[in-house]
Amino acid sequence: MFKRIAKYALASLSVALVIGICQPAKADALADIKAKGKIVVGIDPTFSPFEFTDSAGKVIGYDPELMELAAKGLGLKVEYQVMAFSGIIPGLIAGAFDVTPTINVTAERAKKIDYVIPTALSVNAVLTLKETSVKSSGIADLSGKKCAVKQTTQPEQMMKALNDKLKAAGKPVVDLLGFETIEQTIAALADKRVDCVVDDKSVLFEAIDKRKDLPLALAGEIGDAQPIAWAANKSTPALTAALSAELKKLKVDGTVTALQKKYFGYTMALPETDFIPK
Amino acid sequence: MVDLAILSQALPAIGTAAVVTVALTLAASLISLVVGALSAAVQLGGGPIGYALSRTYVSLMRGTPLFVQLLVVYYGLPPIGIRGQAFLAAALAIGLNSGAYTTEILRAAILAVPRGQLEAATTIGLTWGKIWRRIVLPQAFVTSLPMLTAEFTIVLKSTPLASVIAVTEMTYTGVLIQSRTYSASEVFLTIAVGYILIAQVLMRLSRSLERRTRRLRF
Structure with a gap:
């Protein structure tokens, strides 16, 4: 019994120490x-x-x-x-x-x-090739298109939320393809495996700058800043x-x-x- | 695809950070060994209070994440004055964490010494102290060497977590370089080789120690 009490005492002491972290x-x-x-x-x-x-x-x-x-x-x-x-x-x-x-x-x-x-x-944006079927970065124009995103990122979550709205409105959703890195999403766009890439605007700007060999163009921003x-x-x-x-x-x-x-x-x-x- | 220019530029920083990683591993392992030996001794020969203290230490350390332990040691104990000394705090946190496992390794090794030897030693009139010094501990040390080595390689690989309290060791240095150069494979392969080399040195030292102490085995 004593041992058990001692154990709880020590456990709560350690919790107190963790809370102690939060002192001003x-x-x-x-x-x-x-x-x-x-x-x-x-x-x-x-x-x-x-x-x-x-x-x-x-x-x-x-x-x-x-x-x-x-x-x-x-x-x-x-x-x-x-x-x-x-x-x-x-x-x-x-x-x-x-x-x-x-x-x-x-x-x-x-x-x-x-x-x-x-x-x-921080605002997300839509990246396409210069010759593209994507008219604008508006979600209505992305409906039914294929888009590359980095997996488990905020842009992916935002696109999923927008897809839910499309679904509710009875429109075709954006087909989201998940990748690990920005380089992979750009490669998919270059190979025309996707119509667009959605990511943070500053990240896309850097990609445009680093891949001047590709005809990349920013379609515009998407979602709230x-x-x-x-x-x-x-x-x-x-x-x-x-x-x-x-x-x-x-x-x-x-x-x-x-x-x-x-x-x-x-x-x-x-x-x-x-x-x-x- | 390996960009050697990036690598040669990154090597000095990785080298400096490797020194931090090695120093942290050595310091934490030493703390782990000392604390583990004390804790095992107290648990087996320290009466009910010693036993309770050691078991509580072991279950606390094994039951909480190293991440939390790092924060507690670095930020949570201002009276002891660890704050601001990130390396010391990291060595202490990782060492105390590992000490719980070392306790169990040493305890098992001590208990593995056959009872018959203790009875024989008592029969020929050896004192308790001599039995521990000459019979139990030398054999327990030899028995525990392979497992201690394994534990210290785990210590080596838990050092990257120290980067959350501003210890810039090898892995975090890699993250810094990678985020600047976008060349993950070059940087992290080099770092992986670094860890393998450090672990190899550790394992070879242990093997040679094992060979030298073979005659002590029961």
Whole structure:
């Protein structure tokens, strides 16, 4: 009996430790950060062109460049803590670093972390060959066509949801072919095994850029845009506000637009209020 | 299809990360061996409290994911001051996790020493301490060597998980390079060879240790 109680006591102790992970960071984070002169950024730089590394291992990309400019505006240096993505949100909540870039804004996450104003919009788009039977990226024009998607990705889920709507309306669905990588979906399009590819717009832009040997064309966007933003710990609202203010300055002076052209090849209008989905 | 230019550019980074992987494997294995030996000893000879402590440790470590253990050791224990020392936290978490398995390996090996030997040793008047030092532990060590080696190769292959607490070891370095160059096969084949080489060194060391200690076998 005692042993059993001891076991449960230890088990609940370990649960308490896990919950202990969720304790807030320091009280006046912005003053602390300014005293140290650096902002610590947790990052998984495996998401080109948003965030990646150069051959010397330096963290680069759209968000790091913006982050360094915003930090400079606050008189701070950026220190990166590079880690796999599954450690990013736990680390942020535990206060292991001050901010992390390139997080999809969701209502669920917004309960646990605070968002700076968005730096990008994630929107899916439809890629076709230049000579194609696909008239537009509208779902009505895709009905009955064959489309390549990467398996178990958000674009695939979105297409399945759109297919449900087509089915309900009694129209032929989009025939979805699942692949592992973007290269495979492009190859299927080039071989005319499919009529189109649906993926994130920035990914498709990069594919067009990398495969100039193929007559690829963007038919247009599809589905709702999802904001992408930097996230900070709930206990540091002053830091979140300061970063939002710096980003607004960088938007006004055209830096954000210039960086979007540099990294994505296109620009996007970013919301500043009410960007967290309900 | 193998792009040698990408590979030669990636090799220095993979090499540096291999050092991290080897160091983490050695540190975690050492912790695993020390903790496992203590835990096995306490379980078999530490009375009911020792037994309960050791069994609880083993079931906690085997019953929770290494991922959670890493986060708990790194973020969950600020009084101990592990936070900010990712390598130490990773070595401790992986070592404590593996220690549970090492406990069981050593316990089985100790129990495998025939009872008759203990009775004979007692009959000729050897003390309890001498029986453990001269009869039980040397034989248990030899018996457990192959399984310990297997356990430490598993430790080697659990090191990539340390990347969630910012330890940039070999696999995550591969992910970083791959996401930049889009050349997954070159990078990950090289890394696979890296793991095979490290595991080979580990296994060869163990084999030679086994040969040297053969005379101790019962």
